[in-house]
Amino acid sequence: MSILCPFCEGQGEIYRAVVRQTKETIYICDECDTVWLTEQIEEDRATHLESYMSSRALPACWCELERVEKL
Numbered sequence: 001m002s003i004l005c006p007f008c009e010g011q012g013e014i015y016r017a018v019v020r021q022t023k024e025t026i027y028i029c030d031e032c033d034t035v036w037l038t039e040q041i042e043e044d045r046a047t048h049l050e051s052y053m054s055s056r057a058l059p060a061c062w063c064e065l066e067r068v069e070k071l
Contacts, residue, residue, distance in 0.1 A: 002071065005031060007046070011031050013031075014027050014029055014036075014071045017068040019053075020065065022056060026065075033050070035047050039071070
């Protein structure tokens with residue numbers, strides 16, 4: 001059973017991924033690109049992929065992620 005994004009009304013699934021350059025593990029919605037830094041998928045703990053990646057001077061692209069797997 002997959003974990004669904006609280007922002008996508010049941011449309012987006014959450015994936016665990018590793019950022020290639022930093023080796024940080026993130027959790028990301030495949031529909032809206034919302035990102036969490038822990039497995040606690042709660043609205044108040046979320047950020048967007050663009051904000052997260054720009055804070056690390058990286059492009060906001062799924063191509064920067066590796067080992068992407070569904071939770």
